[in-house]
Amino acid sequence: MSSSDDVCLIVAKGSEYAIKGLVALDVSGIPYTTYIVDITRLKKILNPPHLVPVLCFNSEVVPDTTDIMKFLDTKLPSPVFFPSPESDVGRLVATTEEEIDSVLSPLLRYFAWYDADGYNRALGPIIRNLFPWGLQWTADWVLRGTRNKMKTILGQAVPDLDVEDPKAVRQKLDDLLAKYESMFPTAFDTSDDSSRRGPYLCGTERPSSADCGLYAMLQRLVSTSGDSNVPPCLPDLLKPYPALQAYMKRMETEYPVVMLGSKRRPRDAPKPPALVG
Numbered sequence: 001m002s003s004s005d006d007v008c009l010i011v012a013k014g015s016e017y018a019i020k021g022l023v024a025l026d027v028s029g030i031p032y033t034t035y036i037v038d039i040t041r042l043k044k045i046l047n048p049p050h051l052v053p054v055l056c057f058n059s060e061v062v063p064d065t066t067d068i069m070k071f072l073d074t075k076l077p078s079p080v081f082f083p084s085p086e087s088d089v090g091r092l093v094a095t096t097e098e099e100i101d102s103v104l105s106p107l108l109r110y111f112a113w114y115d116a117d118g119y120n121r122a123l124g125p126i127i128r129n130l131f132p133w134g135l136q137w138t139a140d141w142v143l144r145g146t147r148n149k150m151k152t153i154l155g156q157a158v159p160d161l162d163v164e165d166p167k168a169v170r171q172k173l174d175d176l177l178a179k180y181e182s183m184f185p186t187a188f189d190t191s192d193d194s195s196r197r198g199p200y201l202c203g204t205e206r207p208s209s210a211d212c213g214l215y216a217m218l219q220r221l222v223s224t225s226g227d228s229n230v231p232p233c234l235p236d237l238l239k240p241y242p243a244l245q246a247y248m249k250r251m252e253t254e255y256p257v258v259m260l261g262s263k264r265r266p267r268d269a270p271k272p273p274a275l276v277g
Contacts, residue, residue: 007032008272010046010054011259012039014230016108019257020065020216021053022226026255027080027207028072033265035272045276056272063274066097069209081209093208096183096201099176100213106150106157107173108217111233113150115166118233122220126230177241180214184243201247207255215251223248226257 009025011018011034025032042050047061055062055071062071069081082097083090111118127143128136140147155163162168183201198205201214219225222232238245265272 005030006056006058006270008035008056008265008269009033010035010037010052010056010272010274012037012042012052013259014220014225014228015039015052016105016216016220016225017051017065018053018259019219019225020212021055021068022257022259023207023212023215023251023255024065024069024072024081024209025055027212028076030072030075032263033269034259034263035265035275036259047274047276054272054274056274059273061274065212066101066209069212080206081212083204083208089203092202093204093210096210097208097213100210100217102157104173104176104214104217106154107169107176108220108233109150110154110163110169111173112220113147114154115169115233119147121235122231122233173237174240177237177244181241181243184247199250207251211251215248215255218244218248219257223252227260228257 007025007030009018009021009032011022013036022034037045037052039052042052046052046054049063051063053063053065053068055068057071057075060071062068073079073081081093083093085091085094112122113119124140128139131139151163154169155161158172161172180201197203200207200211202208202210204211207215218238220230220232221234222237224230224232238248
């Protein structure tokens with residue numbers, strides 16, 4: 001890694017996957033800047049697959065947070081985000097990161113978009129303010145298709161879940177959080193190596209890909225998405241989970257989510273190669 005490397009992460013304000021990418025770069029220690037894009041214009045300004053975040057590392061373009069972390073591992077002295085798949089910890093990290101992406105993420109989107117209380121706490125007021133004065137009341141009607149889609153996506157992600165039953169959906173979320181809560185003291189505790197177990201979700205000494213994913217999802221669920229200041233959709237969610245509360249406090253202290261401010265790419269810097277044109 002050279003000090004002359006040009007590393008930029010293209011992000012959209014408040015995106016949980018943008019947060020995941022930011023945290024991964026912070027964990028890696030690789031200097032970078034952020035380039036903020038309007039999430040409603042991704043198809044016009046980004047090359048396919050039109051998703052954020054996108055890592056631009058000199059001339060290389062890497063979309064998708066999982067691929068970004070695998071790419072960052074190649075730039076570090078030893079893998080941080082995905083330990084060896086031959087090890088117990090490596091297998092645990094990989095399966096947990098995949099579960100967070102495929103199950104926890106759709107649950108988050110259900111509560112941020114479809115669930116009326118979560119939507120009205122978090123995204124609803126922001127979206128309504130984007131509409132002209134006098135037409136703000138139409139925002140929820142205009143977005144009804146998008147909101148219903150989040151319920152459909154959850155049903156596809158978790159086929160045995162009755163997404164028409166709000167209590168069942170909340171129970172699924174609580175079950176998942178209870179699982180992660182239990183992983184902190186016992187994830188792979190054995191008589192030989194329990195004293196050497198690291199402090200993060202899968203027992204690693206540094207945050208792994210699973211930590212980057214969990215922390216990002218929890219930012220949207222219970223915190224403010226860092227300096228994006230997006231209100232949480234379920235602010236009291238972690239009350240029954242003291243280990244997860246302590247984990248969030250630790251992660252926010254060690255890896256505060258900073259998308260704006262001093263990390264923003266200078267106006268006179270070259271345009272990141274992932275942008276159209």
